[in-house]
Amino acid sequence: MAAAATPAATPVAAPADEQSFKVVTEQFADLRVLRYQVPGFEQLDPKQKELLYYLYEAALAGRDIIYDQNYRHNLRVRRTLEALWEANQQRMASSSNTQQVDQAQKLNVYAKRVWFSNGVHHHYSTRKFVPECSREYFAELVRGVDSKSLPLLPGESVDQFLAAITPVIFDPTLDAKRVNQEAGQDLVKTSANNFYQNLTQKEVEDYYAKKINKKDLRPISYGLNSRLVKDKSGKIVEQPWKVGGLYSPAITQIVYWLGKAADVAETPEQKLALQKLVKYYSSGDLKVWDDYNIAWVHDTKSRVDVVNGFIEVYGDPLGYRASYESVVSFKDLEATKRIKAIGDQAQWFENNSPIKPEHKKKNVVGITAKVITTVVESGDAAPATPIGINLPNATWIRKEHGSKSVQLGNIVEAYDQASAGGMLDEFAYSDEEKQRAKQYGSLAGKLHTDMHEVIGHASGQLNPGVGTTKETLKSYASAIEEGRADLVALYYLMDHKLIQLGVVPNLEVGKAEYDSYIRNGLMTQLSRLTLGETVEEAHMRNRQMVAKWAYEKGRKDNVVEKVQKDGKTYFRINDYDKLRNLFGQLLRETQRITSEGDYNGAKTLIETYGVKVDPAIHKEVLQRYQKLNIAPYAGFIQPRLVPVEREGKVVDVKLEYPSDFAQQMLEYGRKYSFLPNAN
Numbered sequence: 265m266a267a268a269a270t271p272a273a274t275p276v277a278a279p280a281d282e283q284s285f286k287v288v289t290e291q292f293a294d295l296r297v298l299r300y301q302v303p304g305f306e307q308l309d310p311k312q313k314e315l316l317y318y319l320y321e322a323a324l325a326g327r328d329i330i331y332d333q334n335y336r337h338n339l340r341v342r343r344t345l346e347a348l349w350e351a352n353q354q355r356m357a358s359s360s361n362t363q364q365v366d367q368a369q370k371l372n373v374y375a376k377r378v379w380f381s382n383g384v385h386h387h388y389s390t391r392k393f394v395p396e397c398s399r400e401y402f403a404e405l406v407r408g409v410d411s412k413s414l415p416l417l418p419g420e421s422v423d424q425f426l427a428a429i430t431p432v433i434f435d436p437t438l439d440a441k442r443v444n445q446e447a448g449q450d451l452v453k454t455s456a457n458n459f460y461q462n463l464t465q466k467e468v469e470d471y472y473a474k475k476i477n478k479k480d481l482r483p484i485s486y487g488l489n490s491r492l493v494k495d496k497s498g499k500i501v502e503q504p505w506k507v508g509g510l511y512s513p514a515i516t517q518i519v520y521w522l523g524k525a526a527d528v529a530e531t532p533e534q535k536l537a538l539q540k541l542v543k544y545y546s547s548g549d550l551k552v553w554d555d556y557n558i559a560w561v562h563d564t565k566s567r568v569d570v571v572n573g574f575i576e577v578y579g580d581p582l583g584y585r586a587s588y589e590s591v592v593s594f595k596d597l598e599a600t601k602r603i604k605a606i607g608d609q610a611q612w613f614e615n616n617s618p619i620k621p622e623h624k625k626k627n628v629v630g631i632t633a634k635v636i637t638t639v640v641e642s643g644d645a646a647p648a649t650p651i652g653i654n655l656p657n658a659t660w661i662r663k664e665h666g667s668k669s670v671q672l673g674n675i676v677e678a679y680d681q682a683s684a685g686g687m688l689d690e691f692a693y694s695d696e697e698k699q700r701a702k703q704y705g706s707l708a709g710k711l712h713t714d715m716h717e718v719i720g721h722a723s724g725q726l727n728p729g730v731g732t733t734k735e736t737l738k739s740y741a742s743a744i745e746e747g748r749a750d751l752v753a754l755y756y757l758m759d760h761k762l763i764q765l766g767v768v769p770n771l772e773v774g775k776a777e778y779d780s781y782i783r784n785g786l787m788t789q790l791s792r793l794t795l796g797e798t799v800e801e802a803h804m805r806n807r808q809m810v811a812k813w814a815y816e817k818g819r820k821d822n823v824v825e826k827v828q829k830d831g832k833t834y835f836r837i838n839d840y841d842k843l844r845n846l847f848g849q850l851l852r853e854t855q856r857i858t859s860e861g862d863y864n865g866a867k868t869l870i871e872t873y874g875v876k877v878d879p880a881i882h883k884e885v886l887q888r889y890q891k892l893n894i895a896p897y898a899g900f901i902q903p904r905l906v907p908v909e910r911e912g913k914v915v916d917v918k919l920e921y922p923s924d925f926a927q928q929m930l931e932y933g934r935k936y937s938f939l940p941n942a943n
């Protein structure tokens with residue numbers, strides 16, 4: 265629910281003064297590595313910097329956890345690649361044997377892909393990828409390094425190690441998918457994540473059907489912080505991730521740094537929240553997790569903020585277990601004014617929404633919207649990052665205490681700078697469309713995210729007695745929820761209210777977003793899939809569903825037109841007002857599905873419009889995209905915080921911008937490797 269996973273590729277021109285900072289550092293496979301700036305850090309006071317530093321260390325201390333959560337062999341794979349890195353670099357540098365240089369380069373790319381994805385499965389498609397170098401080359405390198413540097417299990421020989429690790433790395437059919445969402449299959453058994461052991465989907469579902477009390481108005485987030493295992497006696501047990509439980513060595517470090525952070529908190533509310541987070545990590549008690557979230561929501565006055573915990577459940581096909589992540593930030597005071605102007609009007613937006621009256625919230629509670637400047641990200645939030653966050657996820661806490669909605673301003677800025685140019689020229693139909701995107705695209709993209717997070721997710725209510733969407737809409741819940749939030753944003757982007765509020769100069773901004781959304785949903789996002797694949801990721805499903813539904817339903821009025829020009833396909837919007845009306849209708853329908861818990865409605869909508877790919881269009885997009893030579897996914901090198909100490913006290917903190925992705929990953933591997941190879 266929280267994250268707009270990636271921006272909808274709105275290309276805009278970079279302002280000239282920002283071009284001195286190198287945003288794009290390198291590109292390999294389907295990935296680009298970018299950097300972001302942290303404007304305003306120097307102006308923070310020393311206490312705030314000290315607090316940020318402790319939160320930064322806490323964030324990175326948990327990095328190993330995401331590897332192990334994603335797949336039980338990931339830490340071993342990563343450590344193997346770290347151990348081989350130097351020897352492989354030497355082979356890349358020696359030019360005498362070109363075949364060997366080629367092999368070395370291929371392993372080099374593989375290592376960087378593993379770092380980028382926090383494991384052997386693609387961060388987005390969750391499919392396993394394998395190195396293009398030979399097994400022989402890999403084995404030769406392994407045998408060539410000091411065996412003490414290899415992640416051997418107790419008593420394991422190098423040969424045994426090779427026999428075990430080679431298929432894990434090289435066999436694409438072994439544990440082929442991290443998160444399998446394909447209808448009709450056992451989603452637990454066919455997903456390679458490390459959230460369940462020896463269990464079938466049915467056993468898990470039965471376990472929670474018995475455990476969850478549907479009448480509880482304030483349910484804990486069942487399963488959020490544990491692995492579920494069937495032990496040798498056939499008993500199903502939860503293994504919580506906590507101090508003294510699973511991942512204890514890493515969590516103990518997190519707790520240490522959070523404790524130091526609590527000592528220098530800016531406000532009593534922030535101190536209380538951090539103390540509760542420490543208590544939660546120490547006890548594993550999900551009731552305390554709820555207490556923490558309530559305290560966190562009420563901490564609104566602090567400039568510095570942090571997300572640290574097991575947060576999003578996208579990694580679990582059943583949506584119970586959450587991935588470790590951390591985002592450390594401080595408020596961007598200037599940009600927050602824009603998002604606040606929208607948040608302050610939440611009730612107006614709710615009242616004027618095209619959804620049915622009985623699905624409207626009478627009182628939209630406590631929306632805290634802000635733009636933040638990111639300082640560091642870790643776990644599931646890095647190197648690939650969300651651009652917006654809306655937490656907490658527990659519905660009842662959001663209802664009773666509100667939520668915090670943030671946009672990661674400096675990350676969005678970096679994306680905008682990195683994506684200037686090519687895509688827009690290739691896929692936009694007319695000069696008018698291109699001009700509009702250049703002038704308003706950046707603002708349009710930011711506003712879309714603002715409204716998606718601030719009023720989109722907050723809008724609407726469930727009918728009495730209807731369970732959460734996780735229970736009712738099951739595997740379609742995320743795509744419907746993201747679609748609903750997008751539709752709220754799209755509907756209001758063409759509303760005069762935004763001009764009145766002073767957040768847009770005119771409705772050209774809305775048109776720019778409509779152009780971009782249709783372009784992306786019907787064409788450009790397909791560049792992320794290989795031929796023959798269907799759409800699986802929730803955000804991609806929702807974007808295609810929304811765009812395709814509007815295209816199909818508007819066909820008789822030619823609202824969105826498919827045009828051919830010079831042998832290329834384009835989608836041109838002929839009538840923005842009618843398109844807005846269609847978005848309104850679909851918003852009403854997705855809200856109805858949500859409010860009623862209409863599983864079949866959700867299934868039909870997503871399966872009809874969100875999943876299938878037109879192979880001809882897909883092929884064309886891939887061909888046109890390939891010519892541009894832009895990798896479709898981006899992630900970030902993190903800034904480095906260096907404390908300045910005097911007499912054992914942190915008196916200042918320096919912020920540096922490393923520029924080499926691999927070096928940062930190796931540095932993290934040395935500094936933050938707290939977990940054993942097998943957990």
Ligand SMILES: [Zn+2]
Nearest residue numbers: 265266267268
């Ligand atoms: Zn969202």
